[in-house]
Amino acid sequence: MIKAGIIGSTGYAGQELVRLLLQHKEVEIVWYGSRSYVDEKFSKVFGNTFKIVEDICKGDDLDQLCKEADVIFTATPQGYLAGVINENILANCKVIDLSADFRLKDVNVYEKWYGIEHKAPELIEGAVYGLCEINREDIKKATLLANPGCYTTCSIMSMYPLVKEHMVDVDTIIVDAKSGTSGAGRGAKVPNLFCEVNESIKPYAVASHRHTPEIEEQLGYAYGGDICINFTPHLVPMNRGILATCYAKLTGDYSYEDIKAVYEKYYKDEFFVRLLDKGVMPETRWVEGSNFIDINFVVDERTGRVIVAGALDNMVKGAAGQAVQNMNIMFGLDETEGLKLVPVFP
Structure with missing residues (x-):
């Protein structure tokens, strides 16, 4: 044990x-x-x-x-x-x-x-950055592991294949993300009180959120050069969940099938990454309480952009679940041990 x-x-x-x-x-x-x-x-x-x-x-x-x-x-x-x-x-x-x-x-x-x-x-x-599906081999040898943040896991995982394959102009990446209130922690803070959050949605830490350099650094490794993005988080009145909607200009005339093939190249064998069917976009309610991240995209032919959305539970895949997944890898266990959790609904 x-x-x-x-x-x-x-x-x-x-x-x-x-x-x-x-x-x-x-x-x-x-x-x-x-x-x-x-x-x-x-x-x-x-x-x-x-x-x-x-x-x-x-x-x-x-x-x-x-x-x-x-x-x-x-x-x-x-x-x-x-x-x-x-x-x-x-x-x-x-x-x-x-x-x-x-x-x-x-x-x-x-x-x-x-x-x-x-x-x-x-x-x-x-220290090893513990994004399991991307840094698995380094994680196996880690003694000190840095578990990624919730916004960063969702944003990086959503954009990684396209950045890695240079299929998007990295100078055009915009990440618009929403989080449930548990992401702010359990400490008592007036902006997180029920009456302050309920029936409202607000952006915060605009152009200054601390997860920005983490996203830039990891996507920069994938790209092979420096990356600068716009990242804007929002607080929404729900307990759990991250939804990141990412926008970027495509570098070529790519079809849906071209982009789908790239996502399958990187994620088709990843148990915790669910690439959704065409036309079905991620929702936080379908990942709640689980270690899954749901990802899908739409090619906007009118603007030449791709719109990628990812959803995960910020407490599980965005924090504790990924930490357990990392532990499993570090100790040579089945990566899914303790984490085969069916999402909770409603």
Whole structure:
């Protein structure tokens, strides 16, 4: 059995990790870490685990935890892991970080967009970006893994085949994305209160969202050069889900069949990527509670553009589910173990 510890287990992504790992036949959770609820029963914080989890929440002592666990998940704010990680921890166990601390390879870009000093820049180069379907071979060898963000997973996966094959003009990429409120975390914030969010939709962090450089960096690797995009996120009144609608100018006179063939080239054997039938566009309701990402596109012959849409559950494929998928790859397990979840509806 793989022994797993979770730091930040009482946040939304942390509790989703608990839900998924409890169903994983190869994993035992040995540490429910939470600064806010030390010495309290986890099931008192999340009543859905009553009579399922009897464990008491512990603190965030990674130096002790690395002696007890084979893998540590850190579902923590930006800057936390970089401030406490050390070579001793990495020598004793694998670490999967759900924050942005090790996603960006340029420390200056990280510090500019996140507004904090990076405390462990020497470890950035060795960290692996955990986009499973694209970086699988590197993930197999990873010790420190940077789990991608929800907006980024949806946006990158949606555009990757076309960027990789140079079928779009990368200077024209626009990503218009929507997220449910759980993406903002569990902390109390006035803009996320029910009365502030319900019956409304709003753009936020326009031209300044922190996931922008992450999308640009990863698509830049696919393209083989620098990429600059427009990315605009919106908050919508639903609990879960990401919908990213991406626009780009095509570099040739490509038909639907041409583009479909490229998506099948990269994704036809990927269990968690569902390429929808022609004319059927992704909806967040059909991926809720699952590790699937649904993708489809339309060729706009009038403008010479392609419109690609992707949908995923921000708590699962956009966070905890992808983290478990990464763990499966890192430990040589069946990639789908613990993740064959039928989406919940309604």
